[in-house]
Amino acid sequence: MAGGLAREVIRSMRSAFPFDSRPGRHDLINLRDNENPFGGPHRHYPDNRNGDLVAAYARALDAVEIAPAPGGPEWHWGADSILITRGAADGLDLIFRTFFEPGSDAVAVTPPSFAIFDELAAVYRIARHPVPLLGENLDRLDVGRLAALPVKGVILCDPGNPTGTCLAPEDVLLLLDSFRGLVVIDEAYVECSGRPSYRHLIPDRPNLVVVRSMSKALGMAALRLGAVLAHPELLLALRKARLPFALPGPVTAQAMTELSQLAMLRGQIEAFAGERDRFAAELAGCPRVGRVFAEAGFVTIEGDPDLAAELRRAGFDTMPEPMGWPGHVRISVGRPSANSRLIAALKAAPRAAQAPKTTPETGPETGPGTAPETAPETAPETAQTPGTTRTAGTAHSPGVTRETGTGASTGAGAGAGVEPATGAKTRAAWALRTARTAQAPQTAWSPRSQGKGRQT
Template sequence: MGLPGPSGQRPEASGFINLRFNENPFGGQHLRYPEHSPDFLAPVYLSALEILDPTTEGGVCRPSETDAVITRGATEALDLVLRALFEPGKDAVAVTWPSFGFFERLATLHNVAQYRVALGGARYDRLDIDRLLSLPVKGIFLCDPNNPTSTCLNADDLDCLLDRFDGIVIIDEAYSEFTARPSHRHKLNAHPNLISVRSMSKALGMANLRLGALFGAPAILGAVRKVRPPFPISSLVTEAATAELAQPAQLASRIASYVAERDRLAKNLMASPEALDVFADAGFISIRVADLDSATAKLQDAHIAVAPEPEGWRNHLRISIGSSSENTRLLATLHRNAQRTTL
C-alpha cells in the first residue's frame, strides 16, 4: 500500500484521485483510512496546554507544535521510545521503585535489561542520583507525579539528574495537570536528552479515546515517527478529541473540580484511623494503612474496589477519585469500627 506524501495528508487533500490505499469504494461510512499521521492534533493539543499547564518562571521554553508526536495513549508513547531508541539485547534502563510497573514490562518485552533503584524519603520522592549515575544504562524511566505513590519527585533531584546524566531521561507525566508544578516539557530546549510523555486519559477525561503525546528533541521525535505504524488513530477519535480540546476552559474547570474533590477526600482520609500516611499529588490518593487485611475486607464488604498493594508496595492502598457520594461512602466504610494497630 502506497503511503501519502511528506505532509501525511491523503492525496485527495491535494486534488488527486486516490487509487493508492486499496480502500473499498463500495463500503459504508467508515471506508476511508484516517490521516496517515495524527500529529495534526498537536497544535490544538498544545493550544489547550497553554491554559492547562502552569508556565515556567518567565514563561521560558514552550515547545512548538513540531515537538509533539500524538500517540495511542501514553503507554504507546513509552513503547515507541523503547522501540526507536534502545537496542534489544544490548541496552539497559534504570527504573525507580515503587513506580509504574509498565516500564519494566515494556523493557522485558523489548529485551532491554533493567536496574531497579529504590526511591528515598518519607514521601518516596527522592532520587538516588549517585546510584543512577553509576549504572551502565542508556536511559532512565521516571514517573512524575509518581504512580503508585501519588507524590511529586523532588525538583532539585530531577534538575541535578538532567544536568549530570548523559543518556535519555524519560518522564511519564500522565498526571501532570493535577499539580501546580510546570510540566517538564518546558525543559526540552535546555535538555535535548529529555523526553516528556503526556496523557489525555487522566485529567482531560478522554480515557476512552486512548490518546497521548510525546515531547522531545527533533532527532528523538524523528526516530519515534519512523517506527510508528501508519494510520494509528481513527478519525472518529481525532474528531472527538478535537472537539474536547477546543474547549480548554471547560477542561480546566473539570480539572479544578477533580482536584477539589481529591483534596476533600485526602483531608478526610487523614482523619481516618485506618490511614497512617496519605499522599495526594496525582490523580489518585495513596494511603499507608494500619491493617491492610482489615481495610480491604471493609471495602470488599461495601462493594468498593481499590488497588491494594499497587506494584507490590506493601501495606498501601491506591484509591481513585470517585463522585462526591462515592467518596463519602468510602470514608464512612474506612471509619466504621476502625482500630489503629502498630505495623
C-alpha cells in the same frame, strides 16, 4: 546529536509509509492508499501525522497547565515535537521499541514506580536496574547512582504512580545535567499536580522525552489517547518505528471536539483537584490510615493488609499493594458522594494495629535478558532522619539542602563526579517552582499546604 540515541536499526531504516498527510490536503486525487471508493463514511484512512489534533492538543495544554515562569526559550509545539499515541502506555511501548536494543541495553527505574516500565523491559529484553526513591515522602532521586549506572536510559514517573508525590525538581534538573542518555518522564498526572510540565525543558535538553495522557485529568479515557513530546530528531525516530494510520478517524474527531472546550477542561481539572484534596483530608483523619499521599490523580494511603479487603466488602474496589508496594492502598477519586461513603465505611470499620511503615522494595529482576542486580547502596528513608531540616510542603534526605530558586542539590542527590547544574540550564528552574497555592485558594488540608504526607 539527539537522533543518535535511537537504535541503529531505526536510524538506518527507511520508513515504509513516509507520507504525513492525505493527498486531498494538497489538492491531489488519492490514488495512493488503496481505499474502496464505494465504501461508507469511514472508507478513508485517517491522517498519518494528525496535525490538526496535535494543534488542538497543544492549545489545550497551554490552557490547562500551570504556566512556567517567563524567560524560557521560544518553541513551537507542533507535529514535529508532539506524537499522538493510543494512550500513554502505547507511547512508552514505542519508546522502548525505538531507543533500547533488546538483549544489550539497560534502563534504570526508581521503585516504587509504574509497573509497565518493568513489563516493557521484560518484553523487550532490556536489563533493569532499580534505584529506589529516597526521602521521607519518596520524592528524592539518588542522582549520583543513577548517573553512574551503565544504562542507556532512566525512566521516571512524576507525579509518581503509586507514590502519589512529585519528585524534587532540583533532583530532576541535576539528573538531566549529569546523565547523557535518554531521560523519559511519564507525566500522566501532571495536570493534577500543581506544577508545570517538564516538557518546557525539551528545547534545551534534546535527551528528554515526556509522555502524557488524555485519559486522566482531561477525562477522555475511552478514546485511548496519549502523547510523546520530544526533540524533533527523537520524534522522527519514533515515527519510523510506529505503525501507520495508528489513530482511528472517529476517535480523533471526538478528541478534537473535547479539546476545543478549554473552559470545560479547566473546570473539570479544578473540580477534580478540589475533591481529591477534600478526600485526602478526610482520609487523613480516619482510623487505621497512616500517611496520605495526594499530588497525583488518585490518593495513596498507608494501611494494614486487611484494609482493602474490608473496603471491598463494603462495596469499594481499590488497589492494594499498588505496583507491588506493600502496606499501601491506592484509591481513585470518585464522585463526592462515593468518596464520603468510603470515609464513613472506614470510620465505622473496627480498629486494628497501626498502619505499618514500609519501605519500597526493589524486587527481583523481571523477564528474560535482564542483568543480575546488586543490593541498593543506600536504603530509602521512611522517617524523618536526625539532622535533617524540614519545612512545610517539602521532604529532605540527610545532608540535602533545598533552596527555592537555586535548582541545586547536594548530598544524596549529588554523587561523585556529578556537578550541580549551573549556567544557562539552571534557568530551567523557572518552570518547576510554582505550587497550586499561587493559582487558586486551598482547601482545609492539602499536600501543598501541610506537607505531602500526614502522620497519624
